[in-house]
Amino acid sequence: MSAGRSADERADAVLRAARPTGLLARLKAALGFPAAIPAEAMTLARNSRAGAEGERRTAALVRPLADEGWFGLFDRSIPGMHSANVDIFLVAPSGDVIPVDAKLWHRNDEVLPVNGRLFHGEKDYGSVIGSVRLETTRMRESLREALRRRGHTRPVAVTPLIAMHNAPVASGGFALDGVRIVPADDLVAVLRTMAGRPDPWWAETVAAVASTVLPRYEEEEGDRR
Numbered sequence: 001m002s003a004g005r006s007a008d009e010r011a012d013a014v015l016r017a018a019r020p021t022g023l024l025a026r027l028k029a030a031l032g033f034p035a036a037i038p039a040e041a042m043t044l045a046r047n048s049r050a051g052a053e054g055e056r057r058t059a060a061l062v063r064p065l066a067d068e069g070w071f072g073l074f075d076r077s078i079p080g081m082h083s084a085n086v087d088i089f090l091v092a093p094s095g096d097v098i099p100v101d102a103k104l105w106h107r108n109d110e111v112l113p114v115n116g117r118l119f120h121g122e123k124d125y126g127s128v129i130g131s132v133r134l135e136t137t138r139m140r141e142s143l144r145e146a147l148r149r150r151g152h153t154r155p156v157a158v159t160p161l162i163a164m165h166n167a168p169v170a171s172g173g174f175a176l177d178g179v180r181i182v183p184a185d186d187l188v189a190v191l192r193t194m195a196g197r198p199d200p201w202w203a204e205t206v207a208a209v210a211s212t213v214l215p216r217y218e219e220e221e222g223d224r225r
Contacts, residue, residue, distance in 0.1 A: 054104030054184075055087045058163045061187055062088060062100070069093035069198055070191075071207035076214035078135050079142045085217040086135060091207040094196025096157040099139060100187075101132055105167040111181060112170035118181070120167060128162075132179050136160040139214070146213045147206070156206060159194065163187045 059074055066072065071091040078084045088100040105111065109121025117126035140158040147156065165184040173182040173190070182190050 054102040054165050057165055058102035075217045077217045078138050081138055091203050092195045093198040093203050095199050095202035095206045096196050099160050101162045104165040107166045110168045110170055111164055113174055113176055118176055129176050129179050132160050142213045146209050
C-alpha cells in the first residue's frame with residue numbers, strides 16, 4: 001500500500017457512514033439537493049485527508065535515501081494493535097530503526113513542549129506522544145522476537161520520530177519522552193545524523209524481517225463501515 005492510502009480510505013469511510021441513505025435523502029439527491037454531512041464527520045474526514053497528505057510528502061522526502069543504503073516500509077500494520085499503523089518504517093544503513101509519524105498541522109500555531117507535553121499553540125496533543133511510544137514499544141518487541149526466532153540476538157535500536165509539516169517547531173526540533181519532533185524540511189538531514197556505521201547485511205536482514213512482522217495495512221471490514 002502506498003503512503004497515505006489508508007488515511008484516504010479512512011476519510012472515504014467516514015463520509016460514507018455519515019451520508020444519509022434514507023428514502024427522503026435519496027429523493028433530495030435525485031433532485032440535485034444532496035443531504036448535508038454532519039460537521040463532525042467532515043472534520044474527521046478533513047483530518048484524515050491532511051494525514052494522508054503528510055504521509056505522501058514525508059515518503060517523497062525519504063525515498064531518495066534508498067540510494068544511501070536505507071530501507072523503507074510504508075503504511076504498515078502494527079502487530080497486536082487494532083487499527084494502528086506506522087506511516088513510515090525506516091531501517092538505517094546501520095540496521096537501526098526509525099519509525100516516522102508524519103503530521104500536517106496548520107501553520108498558524110507553533111508546535112512546542114509545555115511541561116513535558118506536546119502542544120500545538122494552546123491545544124494539548126500529549127496523547128500523540130503516548131500513542132507513538134506505545135506503538136514503538138510494540139514494534140520493537142515484535143521485531144526483536146522475530147529476529148530471535150531466526151537466530152539473531154543482536155539488539156536493534158528503535159528511535160521514533162515525528163516529522164511536522166506546515167506548523168513551525170520550537171527550537172528547530174525537540175524531544176519528549178524519547179520521541180523526536182522535527183520540522184519536515186529538516187527530516188532528511190536529521191535522519192542522516194542517525195544513519196550510524198554502515199552494515200549492509202544487517203540492515204537488509206532487519207528490513208526483510210520487518211517486512212514480514214509489519215504487514216501492509218488493511219483496515220478491517222468493521223472499520224470501513
